Amino acid sequence: MAAERTTKGRAPHRRNEEARLAVLHAADDLLVEKGFGGVTVEGIASRAGVAKQTIYRWWPSKVDILLDTLVEDAGRALAPRQTGPAVDAVRRYLRDLARFLTKEPAGRVLLALVGEAQHDAAVAELFRERYLEPQRERERALLVRGIQEGDLPDGLDVDGTWDVLCGPIVFRALTGVQIPKSFVDRLVDGVLGPAKAA
Amino acid sequence: MAAERTTKGRAPHRRNEEARLAVLHAADDLLVEKGFGGVTVEGIASRAGVAKQTIYRWWPSKVDILLDTLVEDAGRALAPRQTGPAVDAVRRYLRDLARFLTKEPAGRVLLALVGEAQHDAAVAELFRERYLEPQRERERALLVRGIQEGDLPDGLDVDGTWDVLCGPIVFRALTGVQIPKSFVDRLVDGVLGPAKAA
Amino acid sequence: MAAERTTKGRAPHRRNEEARLAVLHAADDLLVEKGFGGVTVEGIASRAGVAKQTIYRWWPSKVDILLDTLVEDAGRALAPRQTGPAVDAVRRYLRDLARFLTKEPAGRVLLALVGEAQHDAAVAELFRERYLEPQRERERALLVRGIQEGDLPDGLDVDGTWDVLCGPIVFRALTGVQIPKSFVDRLVDGVLGPAKAA
Amino acid sequence: MAAERTTKGRAPHRRNEEARLAVLHAADDLLVEKGFGGVTVEGIASRAGVAKQTIYRWWPSKVDILLDTLVEDAGRALAPRQTGPAVDAVRRYLRDLARFLTKEPAGRVLLALVGEAQHDAAVAELFRERYLEPQRERERALLVRGIQEGDLPDGLDVDGTWDVLCGPIVFRALTGVQIPKSFVDRLVDGVLGPAKAA
């Protein structure tokens, strides 16, 4: 990750952690306050009290800054929790996803990056590498456990299923439609079958 | 549509249809060739052989131009066809949607506008009014007929169902994943039940 | 004058005199109110309640409009009066010139055209033909009479003398310096000799 | 001068002298080649290989650019030389002035600025401050010395006399009339008296 070279294992050799955080937060704040168009490198620099050059030294573009904040935030807010029956874990995860997308500032960052990926193939690639793939990897584990535990059919198309599960939620978020818990529940019931026990 | 005032009823006083089409096509072409960032009013003007002022006279922004092309193209390519069993009509429509999003130039316009809507609330509103709502209205009719003909349950949540059906397809298109026919078919089977007869 | 083609030869009949005057006055007013830069064909048209095309039909450019007003106004205000001793007539004429340039709106038009002639060779030529030469012709008569009546030396360089007489007055007007009567009087005394008789 | 902030006192912090000169020369060239109307900020920028913003950063308008070139050029070409009898020095200065106005490129700049001053009161003021007044101050010294040395009458109206001397020369230059040396000589003889000695 562009932003991590810092105080890693061996030899710090400069780089101001304070400045790095100031930049990430400034970018985040600007996006929430004024939308993606309001996020400019110049604006970030001035709000973070940092020189433009300092930003360009460490991040190739503003998209990379936003990706850094997204990876950090989503790493926390969208970490699948492997407890209870797999289907319940999926349901829990999708509820987290819905909340993240519609309620949290970092959710706006994710949607903005999905948006920007439509405008620029390089962003699309970066977004896939830094967010989509790693996140999907974490998601897979949930379904894989369900298969192993016999709650889900053996031949299940894991990626296809996740697209069917995430798709409607992301679609609603992108089009500004509310996502009640019931929507998520019915979705999970429809796709994975209703809660096993009953 | 902003672009229609032309040769309406009698003769309101002008508007060059040729210029209008040149602008729409130029915008379309630029988007496909260079992405959303490559669509500039100046670029459109020069490619269309039109004065910038002519563009600003009729369209408030480049987004409105793209919306005009989208509405025109989607009106053709995404018109639901009410023939055969309702579920089959839905399946046919979703296949059209998948093809539109992944194969046709106008599909890139749609995705770009979804993207831009994430960056700008005004665009989001416009996009909803000019595309999402009218298109959803046309979609509703498909499911409503299915309910009337007894192929679908009475209490079906029509909008929710459409979000569940479109969501995965749009999500795959947005993330650059292929959409084979089988993906659409399994989706429809899962959500509306497998083809009736068989 | 550019405005005369009308009621020529037989009787094609046409051309709106009202519009012609409205244009001349609008141009005049705009020049006085907002300076030469504020004189635009569009501005004249809108203030005169006239279509742009009507202006272009009768005048090749805004400079021609201003020349029309100048010729009309200067024809009245700067007509040399051939009464009394020639030197007194010259003095009277120069006082008129000073007053015209510094006090009357039409004087602003003259200065503006002198100015524009510095920017555009075609304007310079037009200005010379339509104003400078005819006016100089009228001026010459004053000195020529003085020579004939013996008040002025036989070999007098008429044009050179007029340049020496007008130069300082026009120069002061161009540089925004006051022109008291005494300045004119001393100028005439210095160049043509003090009042003869006294 | 607007252009001098550069390498002043101790720690100027920027300003590209190369760009500054390129702009001045480009403006100068354009004026001579295409007239005042051909001097556009865009044209200057492109010819000077400079960004428009760089021009707007340092000059409020194209007039200020031309004033910079004028002040620099006139400072050299129109510096009065205080040698020999005062009347002779005046004569020499006026010959320089005539040559400057009719032969040198920088003279076209002066005339263009006199012209533009007629169109715009702000330009008139600027022109007075930056050129007319400083130049007049230098001119005064010539006549003042003549008074001190007894070559010129004690009560001489210095500014009025300069207007009478410069007026005819500037007038001829503005109206595109030749200015032979004899014209200047007769002017000086008429106003200051013929060369003392003879």
Place this chain on the structure above:
DNA sequence: TTTTAATCGAGACGGTACGTCTCGTCTTAAA
């Protein structure tokens, strides 16, 4: 009285230049 031809107002059109904005790079001096 009808025709017909030029004028009028209105305003769209292809252009050029405006002055502003933001981009990403480059330069400077201080720490």
Place this chain on the structure above:
DNA sequence: TTTAAGACGAGACGTACCGTCTCGATTAAAA
């Protein structure tokens, strides 16, 4: 060597006028 500060080339923004070109509507002569 890295910082903050900020000048630089580049180029799009949206606006103002340019001069040309329809368009109906009006008007006055000739038919």
